[in-house]
Amino acid sequence: MPTPFELNNESLYQRWREQKLARAPASVSELIIEVNDPYRLSANEHAALLECCRRSNMVIYAAQQHSADKDIARKVGAQFGLTNLDANWLAGEDGISEIKVSSPADQSRQAYIPYTNRPIKWHTDGYYNAPERRIRGMLLHCSHSAATGGENRLMDHEMTYLQLRDTNPDFIRALMAPDVMTIPARTDDDGVARAEQSGPVFSVDENGKLHMRYTARTRSIEWKQDDISRAAVACLEQLLAADSPYIYSARLEAGMGLLCNNVLHDRSGFNDNPDSPRLLYRARYYDRIAGS
């Protein structure tokens, strides 16, 4: 499958690049699409959400109807061909996680940042997963927002690739090396025990689609220590720290949800209203959004 993401196809890359830049959302408002009922999207709503995902690998729906149970993630995902959930023991039987501040009594989750109110650095989901459990799609539905904070910054990983390749194609070569990023054996951010995992940051799947595996955390991660890998990682860190028209910031309110092809994201710290603490449902899928 011809793909703009291999370094040996410069003309295809240039054509793709031009389109990508021309169609990039100019502001976060272009990423937010109002829908009536996310359980049953109309044909027009579905088409609008999908079109946004084609442009930027992500969309935020904003539902007028707010009542949602845990099943919302499954129901929205299924409308976009997302069916193969990545289940883990903390997520419960159905593979959908309730992201909220865990009680001090819940020792199993207390140690893991997603279940606290602390900020989470830039990452893609499942960066510690083995290749056969690569997370291609992700859905985050907000049931209750925090009293203050809890914003997400978002960046299309294809745009990150584009900016790195424009800076220096050798950075892409380095970040595609199968040993560039190693997560030592331990438990992952959700508390799931796993073996050491080496792999590339950028990889291209059998359909020519780009996948990114990344975390900005500095503990429990080992980067390849040659000059070009270090320079590539430093450049990536700078891109994510800079003011960029391609980094969007959004706060999910009740009834809003992020549907994406596992784009780069972070989360600011937050404070809860004890009467209605922040609650998000998160589903991770092995699938990409169909048709995106």
Ligand SMILES: [Fe+2]
């Ligand atoms: Fe995440």
